[in-house]
Amino acid sequence: MRETYREDRKLVRRLVRGDERAFDAFVDEYYPRLYRFAYTRVGRDEATAEDVVQSTFTNVISKIGSYRGEAALFTWLCTFCRYEIAAVWRRRGRRGSEVELLEDSPDSRAALETLGVLQENTVARFESEELARLVWAVLDHLPISYGNPLRWKYIQGLSVREIAARLGVSSKAAESQLTRARQAFRDGFAAVAGE
Amino acid sequence: MSDNNQTPRDDSARFGARNSSDSGLVERLLTAAGPGPEIPEGGADRIKAAIRTPWKNEVAVAARQRRRLWAGGLAAAAAVILAVVVVPRLHRGDLSIEADAITLVVADGGLEVTPPGSTVSFLGPDNAGAIVPDGSLVRTRGDHRAALRLTGGQSLRLDDDTVVRLDSERSISLDSGAVYISSADGSGPGVEVRTALGTATEIGTQFEVRLEHDTLDVKVREGLVSLTRGVEEYQINHGIRFSVDSEGAVTTASITSWDPAWAWTQEVAPAFAIEGRSALAYLDWVSAETGLSVTFADATVEKAAATTLLHGTIEGLAPNETPAAVLPTCGLTADEEPGVLLVRTIDSNTR
Numbered sequence: 001m002r003e004t005y006r007e008d009r010k011l012v013r014r015l016v017r018g019d020e021r022a023f024d025a026f027v028d029e030y031y032p033r034l035y036r037f038a039y040t041r042v043g044r045d046e047a048t049a050e051d052v053v054q055s056t057f058t059n060v061i062s063k064i065g066s067y068r069g070e071a072a073l074f075t076w077l078c079t080f081c082r083y084e085i086a087a088v089w090r091r092r093g094r095r096g097s098e099v100e101l102l103e104d105s106p107d108s109r110a111a112l113e114t115l116g117v118l119q120e121n122t123v124a125r126f127e128s129e130e131l132a133r134l135v136w137a138v139l140d141h142l143p144i145s146y147g148n149p150l151r152w153k154y155i156q157g158l159s160v161r162e163i164a165a166r167l168g169v170s171s172k173a174a175e176s177q178l179t180r181a182r183q184a185f186r187d188g189f190a191a192v193a194g195e
Numbered sequence: 196m197s198d199n200n201q202t203p204r205d206d207s208a209r210f211g212a213r214n215s216s217d218s219g220l221v222e223r224l225l226t227a228a229g230p231g232p233e234i235p236e237g238g239a240d241r242i243k244a245a246i247r248t249p250w251k252n253e254v255a256v257a258a259r260q261r262r263r264l265w266a267g268g269l270a271a272a273a274a275v276i277l278a279v280v281v282v283p284r285l286h287r288g289d290l291s292i293e294a295d296a297i298t299l300v301v302a303d304g305g306l307e308v309t310p311p312g313s314t315v316s317f318l319g320p321d322n323a324g325a326i327v328p329d330g331s332l333v334r335t336r337g338d339h340r341a342a343l344r345l346t347g348g349q350s351l352r353l354d355d356d357t358v359v360r361l362d363s364e365r366s367i368s369l370d371s372g373a374v375y376i377s378s379a380d381g382s383g384p385g386v387e388v389r390t391a392l393g394t395a396t397e398i399g400t401q402f403e404v405r406l407e408h409d410t411l412d413v414k415v416r417e418g419l420v421s422l423t424r425g426v427e428e429y430q431i432n433h434g435i436r437f438s439v440d441s442e443g444a445v446t447t448a449s450i451t452s453w454d455p456a457w458a459w460t461q462e463v464a465p466a467f468a469i470e471g472r473s474a475l476a477y478l479d480w481v482s483a484e485t486g487l488s489v490t491f492a493d494a495t496v497e498k499a500a501a502t503t504l505l506h507g508t509i510e511g512l513a514p515n516e517t518p519a520a521v522l523p524t525c526g527l528t529a530d531e532e533p534g535v536l537l538v539r540t541i542d543s544n545t546r
Binding site (some may be wrong): 015136186 | 220221224225226227228229230231232234235238239241243245246247249250251253254257267338355356379409410417419438440442444445446448455458459
């Protein structure tokens with residue numbers, strides 16, 4: 001995970017210096033992740049999720065220089081997003097606890113930042129929807145260099161060669177990256193699932 | 196990790212036939228989960244449109260705050276000099292010091308130095324000019340970076356989390372991380388960078404060697420680099436990024452001299468001593484450090500740059516930050532376009 005924070009710190013440092021490419025990469029990489037994060041927590045309301053994410057980015061961009069790399073950038077962004085989600089529920093006169101998810105429990109939140117070992121039978125404990133949500137949460141908390149290749153390979157069906165082209169590396173290097181990504185995913189999922 | 200034979204309840208229906216392989220389980224999980232909620236089309240663009248201006252404002256505020264911190268106490272001096280004077284956030288030594296020893300020029304944070312047969316010492320921003328003995332193991336940790344001046348005059352810059360050994364005046368062993376060599380000022384014999392995956396030797400150039408994730412990455416910004424791996428030898432021209440992994444698989448890609456991948460090298464770039472130098476000489480240095488080609492709006496502007504002498508110092512500013520501070524003192528300004536720094540007179544810029 002240390003490697004993740006290092007890349008995150010670099011991205012933020014470029015943002016603070018006014019690098020346009022860093023700005024594009026920041027929004028392009030984290031918009032989908034934050035949208036998925038918000039969507040499952042605002043009653044699957046698309047418009048509300050979009051509003052929440054826009055408010056999150058608006059708040060974050062004025063404080064981006066305060067990111068110190070002590071947690072993953074996505075975890076840091078989620079902190080802002082949680083405030084926006086809580087505000088939505090307050091406006092609706094309801095408590096946020098109504099949408100508390102398994103991955104929001106303190107143990108699971110901590111687990112997303114730690115490691116564990118996935119047993120095959122772990123997955124059987126969850127209903128499909130819950131399982132899907134956990135998978136997305138783990139994918140979104142993985143370093144981008146792991147999460148993206150896994151999505152490309154197993155959800156979008158890209159070949160290793162196509163993934164290599166997207167990463168700008170050889171097929172062998174892409175295969176190695178996928179192996180590391182799978183391991184990281186297994187570890188992360190096992191930890192969140194409470195193995 | 197084990198794949199035991201306890202049969203979960205509807206496991207086979209949800210995840211397909213049991214497969215004990217690592218990739219099988221992950222594939223079944225991801226396939227079962229699907230792509231997730233559909234991401235609104237154009238959503239990222241709407242976010243960019245909404246926050247671009249606030250972001251640029253924040254960038255400008257941060258830059259002003261940095262300069263304000265440095266400018267305190269020097270207001271009186273500023274009245275009698277042409278160039279902006281700032282107090283450095285880093286101590287950036289001059290490239291011309293200590294010609295016969297490896298010296299620390301810039302430390303952005305701390306630098307660990309372990310001379311042969313000795314214990315580790317820590318050098319910080321206040322130690323610019325300190326001699327680093329031949330054979331030392333040098334390490335940057337965390338966000339820290341550093342620049343050394345080699346005995347041949349080359350600038351050796353260490354990215355964060357980098358470990359190198361200074362084997363001799365022209366040979367460096369890179370254990371991990373990344374180094375950047377710049378000999379653009381016409382310095383001594385070519386420096387070689389040895390790694391477990393090959394040895395890169397410069398032939399009058401600016402280049403980076405990075406060893407991460409079992410992959411050796413050589414990026415050449417200027418000139419030519421020779422890379423040897425056992426009996427194999429590759430000539431890597433400027434504008435090329437060459438990667439080879441531990442299995443020997445090679446990939447190449449193009450990289451511009453102003454690609455953001457070079458940005459870290461500016462953060463520890465030794466300061467250019469502008470005192471008494473022409474604006475043209477200063478712009479040559481900006482070009483070498485930023486990778487941008489400097490062009491002039493017309494011959495009058497170029498002549499003005501050649502005949503205007505600068506005074507003061509730009510210590511503490513990264514090279515790409517200096518044009519905004521220096522050029523207005525000469526009645527000039529610059530616009531950055533892809534790969535180009537276009538220099539104009541302030542009047543022609545505002546027309």
